[in-house]
Every structure is written in C-alpha cells, then in structure tokens.
Amino acid sequence: MKARLAEWIVLLRPGDWLVLAAGLLVCVLSALVLWRGGAPDKAVVRAGGKVFAELGLARAQTVEVPGPLGVTRIEIEPGRARVASDPGPRQYCVRQGWLTRSGAVAICAPNQVSLSLAGGAADYDSLNY
Amino acid sequence: MTPSTIEIVPTADDQRIARLAAAAIVLTVAEAAIPLPLPGVKPGLANIVTLIVLARWGWRDSVWVALLRVFAGSLLLGQLFAPGFFLSLSGSLASLATLGLAMHLPRRWFGPVSLSVLAAFAHIGGQLVLARLWLVPHDGVFYLVPVFAFAATLFGLVNGLVAAKLMRGRASGTI
Incomplete structure (x- = not known):
C-alpha cells in the first residue's frame, strides 16, 4: 500500500x-x-407597524416595547435576540426562543410588536419562505 | 464530362488529432454514466487526454482535441446546444487559455498536476461566470463555489497524476 x-x-x-x-x-x-451568510448584525424591532428601534447585536441589553396590550420585553445577547416576555394570550413569539439567523422573525401579533434579525447575507425570511 | 469531386485528404496531423479526440470523447461518454451527487461536479477524465496532448504536441493540438471533444461529446450525449453544452464550452475555453499560459511555467518545478489543477479551477471559473451571467442571474450560484473548488483540487490532482503516469510509462508516441 x-x-x-x-x-x-x-x-x-x-x-x-x-x-x-x-x-x-x-x-x-x-x-x-x-458560507458565513446568515450571521445577523442587527435586530429590528417594530411596534404598530413602525420601526421602534434598530439594535446592534454586539452587546447584551433588554428593550421594553409598549403596545396596545402592555409591554413586550425584548432581550438581546451577542449574536442572538428573543422576545423574553409578551402580554399576548398565546405566547407564540416568546416560545419561538432565540433567533440566530439573519431574516428570522418573531411576531407578537396581539401586541403589534415584531422582532427581526437583519444584516449579513440574508437568505430567506421565515415569513416569505 | 468528368464529374467534379472534391476530395479532402486528411493529413497525418488531422488523423492524429482525430484519434486523440476520439479517446477524449470515449472518456466523456464513459464519465456520463458515473452517478454524481451534484450537477456540475464531474471528474473531467477527458482532460487527461488534453494534458498529454499539450505536453507532447503543444497547445494548438490540445485546443483542437478539447473543442472537438466538447462538440462531439455533447452530440453523443444529446446535449448539443443545451445549457450544459455552453457551460462545458465556456469552461473548456477558460481552461485552454489557462493552460496556454501555465505551460510556460518551468517544467522542472511544475508538472502535469499543476497544469491539471490550474485548468480545473479555470474550468469552474469559466462555467460560473457564464452561469452567473446567463443561466442563474443571481449571486446564489457562488454559494457552491467551495464545493466546486474542492472538486477542482481533488479531480485536478487525480487527472494530473494519471496523465503524469501515462506520460512516464511511454517514452514516445504510442497513444
């Protein structure tokens, strides 16, 4: 051999x-x-259809977003973000957990708040795909 | 009145090129039977013939053999003027141009393997440019570049080694 x-x-x-x-x-x-595509660099928070805040994903922070039902708390850690708590009845956006890929979206429809990750080479967003 | 006939007498050169191109076409057809996981990734065994022709008879002959192979090979496989044919043609043109330059590298340091790997990279380069411009006008095609690059390195090495072995095995013109 x-x-x-x-x-x-x-x-x-x-x-x-x-x-x-x-x-x-x-x-x-x-x-x-x-193949690095999909690494997000910012989180876009919308409330009532308008952009409420654009947050960098570099450092950990918490943002409180007011909506018609109450306050939605959004938590950011380096490289990922999630909806930590929401006053909505079904808690879909909270149970989605951490969002890590660019284009990922969590929507808290009852409270009219959404969280999406942007930047990098966004492939598909989880809505249109 | 004598019937007018045009007789084309093939020269020894023509016959040699035809013979070599036939060998390359056989490899192309044989290779089409090998199942491969990804379209566009092929061993390119016919390039072994191109490399040997380049080393032994020069660039002009290797252009003839490679292009005859592209045309006749796709004709046999029912691919003539299909997208795959144009990809194959643009890849071949790019790799022939690269071979034309790379053959001037010092032979002592750079053997058939270098030529084969460089030509393989030029081949995927030519194909990708055409695919991006024409077939898939979206940057998504470049997502597969690492896979193609790895295939080019691997098959470039294998084809180059086989060509080197064949050239070493026979002293002169028995092919």
Missing part, C-alpha cells in the same frame, strides 16, 4: 505541492467567506 502510494507521490514536483496547497486554500477561504 505504502509502496503504491509512493509510486504516485514521486510524480509530484515541488511546484505541484504549492499549487495543491493554493487550491485547498481557495476552498477554505471561499467556504469561510461564502
């Missing part, structure tokens, strides 16, 4: 190794650059 392999390796010249290494480097770099 080893001898068989060596038989092939002698066919490679020094520059060939260089070209192969460059080829693999292109694979790794292109994967890093192109």
Whole structure:
C-alpha cells in the first residue's frame, strides 16, 4: 500500500505541492467567506407597524416595547435576540426562543410588536419562505 | 464530362488529432454514466487526454482535441446546444487559455498536476461566470463555489497524476 502510494507521490514536483496547497486554500477561504451568510448584525424591532428601534447585536441589553396590550420585553445577547416576555394570550413569539439567523422573525401579533434579525447575507425570511 | 469531386485528404496531423479526440470523447461518454451527487461536479477524465496532448504536441493540438471533444461529446450525449453544452464550452475555453499560459511555467518545478489543477479551477471559473451571467442571474450560484473548488483540487490532482503516469510509462508516441 505504502509502496503504491509512493509510486504516485514521486510524480509530484515541488511546484505541484504549492499549487495543491493554493487550491485547498481557495476552498477554505471561499467556504469561510461564502458560507458565513446568515450571521445577523442587527435586530429590528417594530411596534404598530413602525420601526421602534434598530439594535446592534454586539452587546447584551433588554428593550421594553409598549403596545396596545402592555409591554413586550425584548432581550438581546451577542449574536442572538428573543422576545423574553409578551402580554399576548398565546405566547407564540416568546416560545419561538432565540433567533440566530439573519431574516428570522418573531411576531407578537396581539401586541403589534415584531422582532427581526437583519444584516449579513440574508437568505430567506421565515415569513416569505 | 468528368464529374467534379472534391476530395479532402486528411493529413497525418488531422488523423492524429482525430484519434486523440476520439479517446477524449470515449472518456466523456464513459464519465456520463458515473452517478454524481451534484450537477456540475464531474471528474473531467477527458482532460487527461488534453494534458498529454499539450505536453507532447503543444497547445494548438490540445485546443483542437478539447473543442472537438466538447462538440462531439455533447452530440453523443444529446446535449448539443443545451445549457450544459455552453457551460462545458465556456469552461473548456477558460481552461485552454489557462493552460496556454501555465505551460510556460518551468517544467522542472511544475508538472502535469499543476497544469491539471490550474485548468480545473479555470474550468469552474469559466462555467460560473457564464452561469452567473446567463443561466442563474443571481449571486446564489457562488454559494457552491467551495464545493466546486474542492472538486477542482481533488479531480485536478487525480487527472494530473494519471496523465503524469501515462506520460512516464511511454517514452514516445504510442497513444
């Protein structure tokens, strides 16, 4: 087995190794650059159809958004965001948990508040898809 | 009155190119039978022939062999003038241009494997440019670049090694 392999390796010249290494480097770099898509960089909070706040995802913070039913609390951590509490009856947006991908949306319809992540290479938003 | 006939006499060059192109076409057709997970990722075995022709008879002959292979191969597979044919053609043109430049690299340092890997990358490059401009006018096509790049490296290496082995095995013109 080893001898068989060596038989092939002698066919490679020094520059060939260089070209192969460059080829693999292109694979790794292109994967890093192109497959990073979906990493969001900001959270957009809407209340009553208007943009209430645009928050960077760099540091942790909590935002309280007033709506017709009460206050919706939105929690942000580095790289992700969630609706921490909402006065709505069914709690769909709270149970959605942490949003991590660009384009992800949590909607608290009764309180007219929505949270969506934007930035990066947004692929699909969870509404239109 | 003598009937006028036009007789085309193939030269030895023509016959050699035809023979080599036939070998490349056989590889293309054989390769079409191999199931592959992703459209566009193919081993490109016919490029082994292109590499050998390039090393032994020069760039002009390798252009002839490669382009004859693209046309006749797609004709046999029922792909002539289908999108796949144009992708294959643009890839081949790009890789032939690259080979034309890369063949001037010092032979002592850069063997068939270098040429094969460079040509494979040029091939996916040419295909992607055409696909982006014409078939899929959206940047989504570039999402698959890492996969194509890996395939180009891997199959470039394999084809280059096979070409190197074949050229080493035979001293001269038995192909």
